[in-house]
Amino acid sequence: xILPFALDLTGIFETxxxxxxxxxxxxxxxxxxYATSFNIHxxxxxxxxxxxxCVVLIYVGEAMASVSNTPTYVEFLLxxxxxxxxxxxxxxxxFSDALLTLTGRPSRGRRRTVVLVIYILSVVMAxxxxxxxxxxxxxxxxxxxxxxxxxxITFYFGIFYILVMLMVSYNMLRVVRRSATRTSQRRxxxxxxxxxxxxxxxxxxxxHGNLTLASHPDFFWLVSIVASVxxxxxxxxxxxxxxxxxxxxTERAVKSRLLRWMLRGPLVAAIVLGMTxxxxxxxxxxxxxxxxxxxxxxxxxxxxxxxxxxxxxxxxEKVFFWGEDRADFEVIQSLQDxxxxxxxxxxxxxxxxxxxxxxxxxxxxxxxxxxxGKIDRVIQTGDKRGFASLNLDDSFLQEIDSSDGGEMExxxxxxxxxxxxxxxxxxxSKTLLGVCGFLDYxxxxxxxxxxxAVRLLRDRAAIALRDRAYQQQVLQSITxxxxxxxxxxxxxxxxxxxxxxxxxxxxxxxxxxxxxxxxDALTHYWGGPKLTNNPLMNFKVVESASEAxxxxxxxxxxxxxxxxxxxxxxxxxxxxxxDWLLYNILDLKFLQGKKVxxxxxxxxxxxxxxxxxxxxxxxxxxxxxxxxxxxxxxPSAEPQDEDNPTETPPQA
Numbered sequence: 015x016i017l018p019f020a021l022d023l024t025g026i027f028e029t030x031x032x033x034x035x036x037x038x039x040x041x042x043x044x045x046x047x048y049a050t051s052f053n054i055h056x057x058x059x060x061x062x063x064x065x066x067x068c069v070v071l072i073y074v075g076e077a078m079a080s081v082s083n084t085p086t087y088v089e090f091l092l093x094x095x096x097x098x099x100x101x102x103x104x105x106x107x108x109f110s111d112a113l114l115t116l117t118g119r120p121s122r123g124r125r126r127t128v129v130l131v132i133y134i135l136s137v138v139m140a141x142x143x144x145x146x147x148x149x150x151x152x153x154x155x156x157x158x159x160x161x162x163x164x165x166x167i168t169f170y171f172g173i174f175y176i177l178v179m180l181m182v183s184y185n186m187l188r189v190v191r192r193s194a195t196r197t198s199q200r201r202x203x204x205x206x207x208x209x210x211x212x213x214x215x216x217x218x219x220x221x222h223g224n225l226t227l228a229s230h231p232d233f234f235w236l237v238s239i240v241a242s243v244x245x246x247x248x249x250x251x252x253x254x255x256x257x258x259x260x261x262x263x264t265e266r267a268v269k270s271r272l273l274r275w276m277l278r279g280p281l282v283a284a285i286v287l288g289m290t291x292x293x294x295x296x297x298x299x300x301x302x303x304x305x306x307x308x309x310x311x312x313x314x315x316x317x318x319x320x321x322x323x324x325x326x327x328x329x330x331e332k333v334f335f336w337g338e339d340r341a342d343f344e345v346i347q348s349l350q351d352x353x354x355x356x357x358x359x360x361x362x363x364x365x366x367x368x369x370x371x372x373x374x375x376x377x378x379x380x381x382x383x384x385x386x387g388k389i390d391r392v393i394q395t396g397d398k399r400g401f402a403s404l405n406l407d408d409s410f411l412q413e414i415d416s417s418d419g420g421e422m423e424x425x426x427x428x429x430x431x432x433x434x435x436x437x438x439x440x441x442x443s444k445t446l447l448g449v450c451g452f453l454d455y456x457x458x459x460x461x462x463x464x465x466x467a468v469r470l471l472r473d474r475a476a477i478a479l480r481d482r483a484y485q486q487q488v489l490q491s492i493t494x495x496x497x498x499x500x501x502x503x504x505x506x507x508x509x510x511x512x513x514x515x516x517x518x519x520x521x522x523x524x525x526x527x528x529x530x531x532x533x534d535a536l537t538h539y540w541g542g543p544k545l546t547n548n549p550l551m552n553f554k555v556v557e558s559a560s561e562a563x564x565x566x567x568x569x570x571x572x573x574x575x576x577x578x579x580x581x582x583x584x585x586x587x588x589x590x591x592x593d594w595l596l597y598n599i600l601d602l603k604f605l606q607g608k609k610v611x612x613x614x615x616x617x618x619x620x621x622x623x624x625x626x627x628x629x630x631x632x633x634x635x636x637x638x639x640x641x642x643x644x645x646x647x648x649p650s651a652e653p654q655d656e657d658n659p660t661e662t663p664p665q666a
Contacts, residue, residue, distance in 0.1 A: 027235035028080070028159070033291055034242035035077035037284035041246050042069040044279040045253045048272070056622040058116055061109040062256045068105055069212055069249065071098030072219065073242075079160050089152040092162050095219070096149050097140045100171065102216060103178035104129075104136035106209065110185035112620070113205070117192040120618040132178060139171060158231035161222035172220055179213055205255040211248035215241035250276060270331055277323045282316065289315050359383075359482050360393050366475045367395040371452060373464040373471070379452035381435070381475060382406055389449075401453075404430070414449065424455070431455045433468075435476040437483075447479035529629075529636045535575055536604040536632070545571065555642045578638040579605070582631075590617060596631040599624065 046066045049059050075095030079088045111129050115121045121129070142148045148171065150163030186206045190199055218241050221227060227234040250272070257268045290312050297305025354362075363381045371379040378396035382389045389406045414425050414432055425432045435448035450472060527549075534544035550556060551567050559570035583597045590598060595617060602613045614624045 024158075024231050024235065027232060027239065029291065029295060031235050031238045031242065032077055032080050033284075033288040034239055034246070035073045035080070036287055037280070038242050038246045038249070039070055039073040039077060040283045040287070041249055041276075041280040042066045042073065044275065044283075045249055046070070047279075048253060048275050049256065055625060057620045058109070058112040059256060060622075061105060061112045062252065064105045065102075065109055065209075065212070065252075066249070068098040068102045069245070071095060072102075072216060073245075076219070085152055088160050089162070092152065092160060093143050093149075096143050096162060099216060099219060100140045100143065100148060101136050102213070103175050103182075104133045106182045106213060107132050107178055107185075109209065110182045110189070113189050113202075114185050114192075115620055115623075117189055119188075119192070120620075122618060128181070135174070139167075142167075158227065158234045159222065164220075168220075175217070175220075182209070182213070201255045204251050208248040208250075208252035208255065211244050215245045273330065274327060277327060282319050282323070285319060286312055286315050354478065354482050354485060356482075359478060360391075362478055363393045363475060364395055366471050366478075367393060367450065370450065370468055370471050371396050373460070373467050374452060374455055375459050376452045376454050378454075379450065382449045382451070383479060384446060384448050401451075404451075411446070411449075429453055433472050435472060435479055437476060437480040447476055447483065450475065528640065529632050532575070532636045532639065533632050535571060536600070536635075539572065539575070539604055540607070541568075550574075550639070553639070553643050555639070574639060574642065575635065576605070578635045578642070581638050582634050595619075595627060596634060599628050599631050600635065603628065 043066075046063055049063050049066070054060070054063075072095050075091040075093075075098070079091035079095070082088045082091065108129055111121050111125055114125075139148045147165075147167055149168045150165050153161050153163045186202075186209070190202050190206070218238065254268060254272055257272065290308050293311045294305055294308050297303070297307070363383070367379045367381050371377070376396070378394070378398060378401065380392050380394040380401060382392045384390060389411075392406060394401060410427075413427055414434065423433055425434070430451055430453060432449050432451040434444075434446060435450060436444040437447055438444055531548055531550050535548045535550060538545040546568055548571065550571055555574060556567055556570050559574055560567045563569040563573060579597065579600045582600075584593050588594065588598075598617055599613065602608045602616060603610070608616075610621055610624060614621045617624070619627070
C-alpha cells in the first residue's frame, strides 16, 4: 500500500525540502526572540534581527507557497518571499557597517550615505513588487515548484544583489583585519561564514523557473535541501558570534544559553512539524485526508523530546562547554540544590523544636535565631499562648548569660527553661547562635535516654545555624566579588574587537545602587523629584556643602555632582577625542540636556555604544563622590542659589 509513496523520489525530496524550509523559518523566528532577549539596544544586534526577518519572509513564503493550491494566495506568498530577497542586500550592508563601527571605525560620511542609498533602492524595489515591476506575476508553468516570472528589472536586481554583497565582503575583511586578538578573529571568521551562507543560498531563489532546473526536479530539490540545511546551521553560527557583542558573557555562557534555547525551541518545533507532516502525507497517500494519528504523533513527539532534552542537556553541557573546569562548575551547580535557605532553616528548626517538646513532654517550645548579636526571628511550636508575654530583647540574653545551666545546660528563667545553641570555635570559645526555650518542664518525667536525644537535637540545631551563618558569609563575599568580576568581563568583552574601548574607571567597588542615584540626580539635575529626594542628600559631604549654599542641600548636591564631573575632566583644552569621551557624555547629555541622538552624532558613536560608555561615566562620577564622602571633602564648585542658579538650565 505504501510502495508507490516510498518510490516517489521527487515527492520525498519535495516533502523533505518543505519541512526543512519551515524549519529554517522556525529557527529564524526563535533566533529573533533570542537576540531580543540579550541586547536589543546594540546596533549590530538590531541589524542581525533585520537579517533574520528577511530570512523569515523568504522561507515562510517559500514553504507555504509550495503547499498551497490557491493561485492568488500562492502569488501573495511568493511576493512576500521576494520582499525578503529584495531587502536582503541592504540589511547585509547595514550589518557589515555596524560590525565595522564596533571595531572603532564609526559609520559616517560616504559609508553612511551608501548604506542609506542602498536601503532606499531596496525599499523602492520592494514596494514595486505587488505591481509586477520588480518581478512578474505567478508563472503558469510551475515546475518544479511555484515561482514568479522574471523580467528585465529582476535581471538588474541580480546584478545589484551581487555588487552589494561584494561591498559587504570588503567590509567584513576590514573587520577581520581590525580585530584585536586571535580569538576575536576566529569568531569573526565564523561570522563571515555564517553571513555568507544565507546570502549565497538565497541566490538559488533567483533561478526558480530555470529550464535546466525544471527538467531535473530531483536535482533541484536536492540542492534546495542542502541550501536549507546550510542556511539554518549558519544562522545559528551567526547568533553564537553576535551574542558576544556588547555583552560580558563568557564563551561557555554564550554556548550554553544558545544550546538550551535551540534545544527547547526550534529543534522541538521542527521535529514535531516534520513528523506530523510525514504522518499526514502518509495518511493522504492511503486515502485518509484527516488521519487520526496526526495529533497523537504530535503529542507523543513533544513529550518524548522534552524528556530526552531534560536528560541529555546537562551531559551535553558538561562534555562540550565545561572542559577542565568541570569540577568547579559541578560544585557551584550543586549549591542550588544543597543551599540552606531561610525557609529551609525555619522548617528544620520547627521540626527540632517539636521533637524537643516531645522528648521533654512539654506543651510549647521555641527556637530564637540570632543575627548580629540580636534576636532576628522566633520559630514556635505547640501552644503559642504561653509565649504571648515573652520579651526577647537584650535583657533576655543577658539574663541567660548570668544564669547557671547545670549539667544539662538548661537555664531557668522563672517558668521558662532555655538552652543555648552555640558554635564552638577552634580556641575553645563559644559563639551564641540561638536560644531554644520551652515551658512546663518537669525533670522527673524525663529519662536519661530522652535527655541524650535532646542534647543531640540541640547540637543539630546549632550546626544548622552555624552552617547558615557560614553560607551567608560566602554569599556576601560572592556579592562583593561580583562587581569586580563584571568589571573584568566588561573589559574583556570591550577589548576583544577594539583596544580603544578599554576604559579604566578608578574602581568597581561602588555599589550599583549608588550609580543609579547619580544617574537619577543627573537626569533631574535642573530640578525634579529624583534630585530633591535623592539618597545622596543624606551624605555627609552634601550636608557640609549646604553651608556654602545658604543651607540648600539641593544646590549642594548639584555643586558636588558638577565638581565630581570636573574631576574626571582631562587636562588641557577640550577635545572630542576618545580620552575626553566620558566627560563629553556627562556634559552634553546631562548638564547641557542634549538628546541622545544629537550627542551620539557629535561624539561619532552609535547610540548603543553611547549607553555603554555612559554607564562607565556614571560609575566614575559615583566613585569620585564616594571618595569625597570618605575624605570628608567639601565641593569647590561655586555655590548656587536655589531660586537663581548661577547656571541656566537647558531649554526643552
